[in-house]
Amino acid sequence: MKYIFSPRNRFSTWRELWIWLAESERELGLEGITPTAIEQMRDHVRIQDHEFELAAVEEKRRRHDVMAHVHTYGQIAPAAAGIIHWGATSCYVTDNADQIFLRDALDLLLPKLAAVIQRLSNFALEYRDEPALGYTHGQAAQMVTVGKRATIWIEDLLDDLHNLEHARDRLVAKFRGAKGTTGTQASFLAIFNGDHEKVKKLDELVTQKAGFTASVRSTTQTYSRKIDVDVVHALSSFGCTAERIGGDIRHLAMLKEMEEPFEQDQIGSSAMAYKRNPMRSERLCSLGRTLANFSANVEQTYKSQWLERSLDDSAIRRIVLPESFLCADACMILLNNISSGLVVNRAMIQKNYHVDLPFMATENFIMAMVNKGHSRQDAHEHIRVMSQEAAKVVKQEGKPNDLIERIKNNKFFDPILDQLEDLMRPSTFIGRSPEIVKEVVEFDVAPALKKYESAIGNIRDADLAV
Template structure:
């Protein structure tokens, strides 16, 4: 007897995505949505004057909107015989609702159900994702505010650079995610319905149904949009809605995937430097061999999923570019895979990001120790200026600092010692005029510029983030931190 373990399962559904997102793209929900679309079409056609559609027929469809397991067996058998997925569903619905036989799918092409359903699914999926993204942004904004004053070593080229603060670094991630929120909101608001457009988008079949009455066709589509919850239809469709729509949505989600990977990579680098870590359960195993290991596996998962997501636009651009004239069916298989996957991946990323960003652990002592390893070098300009204020030649001070810095660097890199530049300065009579001021010059907060202010203005009370997230406040305040099932 076979079980689910005997057949391939996508890791997205088996391990990563939420039950809600998996249900949205399930075969049953798709089949049920197709039946709703056929009901809406018949209701709208009757409303605008197609008298052959009876109330009895409509009620028969309404009573069979839920596709049963038995109906799925019928669908499978019909598709095996007829090699047409939509017509197999039509035959199954006619079997469940014989009173409606003959009035289902009037004037429509297959894309009436397939494309309109995809647009519904994408809309509903985007509505699920946006609040989750807002929650992640909120988490990081809170983190940034908490650590807005903590100086930490900055890096360019992954080499020590001018200090920043831990909160200021996180605010960069926040701004990138805010851009993603804008982009995803835009594609959500821009989504339209395909409606009833006929086989090549000319509405010719509906001209026949309604005997050339164009006002009835316009009214039909207005009613369909209202029933489906869309403001309007796309102005131009062929047999399908333009596959540019899929590419547009994927581009926004893929851009978020890149942001997620970039932020998670930063977390992984800081975990290596032992200044910050992602959350870990007390029973979590980091390595099957090395029991001492505590690896940033959640951030690594984010990087892996983010990489997959940010590469998906290539599929969608190829599909869009490859549609010949009014349509070709080479879009079908790839869209069946990629449309659900881009949403399941994004959903999985947001679950992991919510979990990680709400449990980031900072190690201030390590932050300070790492900073102090490099800060003496960064303080040399201030030391030179202090000497100049005491009447010392700037060039002579520069030469003395250059020599001692070279000795200290040799001690660190070759001998494996701590940075002892300040101790060398304190032992050199040349610097005696400023000995009493040296330690004060090593306060990390002297080197962080306006970092705390920048964080507060952007991520603090009344700031840019707070204003943007007001639309998602109910979700943010009522939703627990996501837990990773595996």
């Protein structure tokens, strides 16, 4: 990802764009573009270290970054010096290159996200039957399973996958192409002596050579910054998901139910040697929050553009676009690492839900008493009183939940005493959680990841440099 947005790749991509323009102009009959010129341009498409120095000297002299590189390229490809950038404006290379970077960066992220979804799906299937206490409002609620909880993360990540795919699909059909200084193609119409069809064909050829499916018919000097808004919105939405997942894992770590990977010699705290801080998930939350906030910058930049263009977008786009993708890539690496080694503490999960299991079972007790011919209202009142007494013991005295003992000692419930164990079996409280996991993986995950099967196989578990 760093290479995509690196100076070497940026200026080498500019040279590719100049080659595609010259090749296309030659194919359409422009005289003066010789095979030797094209050959020299191709021989020097990748900018070398010493050429950065040449370009710096030219830029200091000419005070224009694109023209500095035009002259630098002409020095090492002298046969092409007079035709490089023929008919183009600076945004021909700067904007088209940026769109190429956006596409390539999305292509890098999508398989990584698919791999994370696959890892979490495997985790969800493994723990689809493992009962765990659910929480609403931060309070104990009905039970779920460890695997069912993971499908919540999976569903949101699938939305991110679809959002990024949609952003990419729209991007590759909206290339800027060869449009001239204000989007009128006047300069190209002039060099083709008023031949509109050749101007249209030039735009089409450059677009195809760049690997895009279509170009936008009408642009200003730049491609619309609305494209940046759409792409970064998809990235920012993923950032929200990353923070949400990291937050859930941190809460579960606080409850000692689940832990992120922890190496044998890893140190959790310089002072408290016993600690296993969820530092990966905390870092994921930090990066996710940062990524989510980038969307405001591209929105403001798009809204601030004037007429055919203004240059007040330059600095912020050079910062926000690379950093958005680098931040998203870092989140992918963290999610890969975390999902590859989540630790489930079954004993702690069971200990936590056994505190509240008797309360959750009360509805089962009431229904069982009704089946034995007793009044639901009478059973409800007995349960209500005893539940409040048991809750007081737990909350105010710090003692274990003794509701079951109270029920066993209450003659009213004698008819169902032989059923208590079955009525309190944790698996009776998880509903369709195991089936939901299997259905999510089969009907949501599998179709979405089919196109990424070969790429997923090539993505290894991520190592972190702490």
